[in-house]
Amino acid sequence: MDITNRNKLLQYGREVLELELQEAQKLPARLGDDFIKACELILSTKGKVVVSGIGKSGHIGKKIAASFASTGTPSFFMHPSEALHGDLGMVSENDIVVLISYSGRAKEFSLILPILKEMNIAIIAITGSLSSPLAKAADAILDISIEKEACPMGLAPTSSSTNTLLMGDVLAISIMRAKGFKEEDFARSHPAGSLGAKLLNHVKDVMRTGEQVPSVGHRATVLDAMLELSRTGLGLVAVCDEQQHIAGVFTDGDLRRLLLKEGTLHDPIHQVMSKPGYRLPDGWKAIEALKSFNDHNITAAPVVDVNGRLVGALNIHDLHQAGISLNT
Template identity: 80%
Template sequence: MDKLLQYGRELLELELHEAQKLPARLGKDFVKACQLILSTKGKVVVSGIGKSGHIGKKIAASLASTGSPAFFMHPSEALHGDLGMVTENDVVILISYSGRAKEFQFILPILAGMNIPVIAITGGLDSPLALAAQAVLDISIEKEACPMGLAPTSSSTNTLLMGDALAIAVMRARGFKEEDFARSHPAGSLGAKLLNHVKDIMRKGDLIPSVPQSATVLDAMLELSRTGVGLVAICKDGNKIVGVFTDGDLRRLLLKHGTLQDKIIDVMTSPGYQIPETWKAVEALKSFNDHNITAAPVVNNHGELVGALNIHDLHQAGIG
């Protein structure tokens, strides 16, 4: 057990030691790499083989999700047709620790012929890849954390960190915001919070609890039971809200010896709290919390009843 802990700690210490050298290496080439990505009219094409390829896929995904359209291209597949996906408007990131990957020897002349700028992420600063690139990001290490010095460990970590630095620097330069991030992550919790509006998740049609102003408390109670929203809207002329009546209002009425035959217009809360359909769902949640309520009718720009929303609807949509 002690040996296992020792092995793990030694690896982490070695990788952290190598990674700590990276910030000082960022300079003109890093700025140039960012500018190439920011100015491209096409996509960022990332390529690497072996462990570099695995890291490259992550870098491409990070770029794509933070505002820089990108995709990963396997070097071997590139030599058998996939180079056709690269256009003269693109910028290419090639990853090779040695800078001497055989596949790149064939790819680099083609990219040069198309005047496509190349960003190299490499530890071989005098390699063919580095010499052919317009910007070179130095990920060189003194020692791999693997005790045999064979398995890419420190070098893979440096590659990953350099890719993250590139993606996030470009993201910040673009002024990329939470709403932009949510659009590329619509199924995530952030997407649910920032993209969903009240009108997207509210109850509609027959699921809207409402009774006319001529109704009795019994009518309202039956509507409360039918819909399970927690409130009923009292309306005139079909969809103009004049008040609301909640489960809590019903309990308090009965405790005060009110009857189910009472007119709803005499015991309702008028005009009652309402929320606009144009609000973001997260705004509705905040409003519920601020007013200590769990449900509200939803109105359009003309103040007409168009839906109903309760706290459970918000939670089911991944909000809150």
């Protein structure tokens, strides 16, 4: 492709962005009483937010419904055509409906609106026509009108669909903030993501247990501890009394320092172990354990329950394998 055509592509792209941004910049000034009412309706509903739209509005409506659902507001998308063939039965009297149509004259909505009105269901309209049948039937109107589409023929929804998406985000995020929705709440609806791993997993969920936990009795020798170090490969051994309370910790580093000081493998472990030794509570969040490892410059630790008894062991590799990271 020659330089002229390359420059034209850049020009086209920049023109689209400039036009859509110009239209989007008009939205903040349009938020007023109707926006507040729309938010209040959603906040007070005892049911779900049902989002519906057809064509490009439908595609964006699916995203808006997903945004509501993932930020603490139960929601689903209902296709207008399917609604007319049975799916309208999914809407209950406790729900609220968000209908999206730029013209406000989608023929499917002309059949749906009377039924919603008969059910006394509140309607929020996202539309570009404030005099349309949809706007007149709505309890709250969110104005997404534009002067010009970015499409040079003015046919393909571009600026208008961008405004629709932005207005949906404005509504969903404002509701989220009003509800006091937190990171932990978000993680519960995204348990497979990195945020879910960081905020939902506790030490007891990712720690090693049973035979994987390196431990010796407080009457053991250095040799016993060394064999346990070799068996588990964790880099430390918990030294416990008869009730499994940790008296101290013996690490690879302790073993090396002992041998350099001409200690022997037959020395009693209680004489050379680190006291009291660092340990992790099993109720801590996994991300707290990782931060603690970094703060103390260690890579592993035994885990204790609320009574101080040994219940597991954890190292930094276990945390990384579970998807726990200090990075966002």
